[in-house]
Amino acid sequence: SLHDALPILLDDYAREFVVCNPTTRQHRLVPRLDFQEGGREFLALNIVFDPLKSEHYKLVCAWCEQEMITNNFGQLVPSDFHGFSVYASEKGSWRDSEDILEMEDLYLPNYFRNGVLWNGNFHWVSDFEYSLCFDPDKEFFNLTMPLARWYFWSFGESGGCLYGIEINDPEAMLFDIFEMARDYSQWVLKCHVDLTPDRKSTRLNSSHKR
Numbered sequence: 001s002l003h004d005a006l007p008i009l010l011d012d013y014a015r016e017f018v019v020c021n022p023t024t025r026q027h028r029l030v031p032r033l034d035f036q037e038g039g040r041e042f043l044a045l046n047i048v049f050d051p052l053k054s055e056h057y058k059l060v061c062a063w064c065e066q067e068m069i070t071n072n073f074g075q076l077v078p079s080d081f082h083g084f085s086v087y088a089s090e091k092g093s094w095r096d097s098e099d100i101l102e103m104e105d106l107y108l109p110n111y112f113r114n115g116v117l118w119n120g121n122f123h124w125v126s127d128f129e130y131s132l133c134f135d136p137d138k139e140f141f142n143l144t145m146p147l148a149r150w151y152f153w154s155f156g157e158s159g160g161c162l163y164g165i166e167i168n169d170p171e172a173m174l175f176d177i178f179e180m181a182r183d184y185s186q187w188v189l190k191c192h193v194d195l196t197p198d199r200k201s202t203r204l205n206s207s208h209k210r
Contacts, residue, residue, distance in 0.1 A: 017045065017059065019089075033061060033085055033094055040065045043082075044112035046122060048136050059087035060122060060136050061094075062112040086139055097139040101132075116155060118162040119182060125155050125164065133184070145184050163190075172196060 016029040035042050040063040049057035064082045084097045115122040115134075121142055124132045133142040152164040153175070161179050164187065168174035173195040178187040 019047070019057070019059070028089070030059060030087055031094075033063075035063060044115075046112075046115040046117075048117060048122075056088070056090040058089070058136050060115070060134065061085045061087070084134055084136075084139070086136055095139065097134075097141075099140040101141060114155075116157050116162065118157045118160075118180075123155075123162065125152055142184070145180075146186055168192065 016032055018027055019030055020027045033040075033042075043062040043064060046060045046062075047057055048060065062082065062084055064080050066080055068076045069079045070076060079102055081100050081102050083100045085094050086097060087094045112124060115124055117123075120135065120137065122134045122136060123145070131145045133145040134140075135142055153167045154163075154165040156163060164178045164180070166176045166178065168176045175193040175195070177190045177193060179190050180187055
């Protein structure tokens with residue numbers, strides 16, 4: 001997909017990210033965010049780049065920080081807050097998103113390193129039905145995305161559509177393919193895939209919804 005067209009080189013000890021363009025053989029140094037001073041933990045870095053629209057790109061850095069909050073029993077307990085910082089190449093600077101999410105570790109998406117760009121937004125899906133959507137242009141979370149299936153074996157964009165592949169029966173090699181509605185209203189079951197020898201896939205109409 002287009003957002004993978006510019007590779008990013010990461011070094012835990014370097015002060016910059018390196019964004020490379022294999023086509024032009026050019027690279028650019030992007031200053032690394034100082035997370036040590038702010039008490040934040042670096043999670044992952046994703047890139048937004050579409051050469052058909054612009055030569056500029058954006059970097060979306062996911063991070064978390066822990067703060068002490070008062071629970072319902074009046075006790076101070078640690079809580080994790082997660083957010084994003086966005087780097088715009090045309091401006092050459094980082095900007096924190098205004099939206100901050102408070103999420104328990106159990107539901108923290110495990111795929112921040114594999115964000116999928118679709119419909120202008122970044123998407124992540126975890127193993128616990130948790131879905132997260134972030135708009136890199138408006139710099140806020142889109143919380144209207146429906147819950148994912150319990151476990152997507154594969155999750156990605158193809159042909160302008162967002163798909164999730166669920167293992168229906170691993171022993172029988174059965175898979176279900178779901179497509180996200182463009183208005184984020186639901187996951188639509190598109191077809192069953194049977195990889196058992198001498199079996200054929202079954203294509204469904206859009207009336208099968210989850």
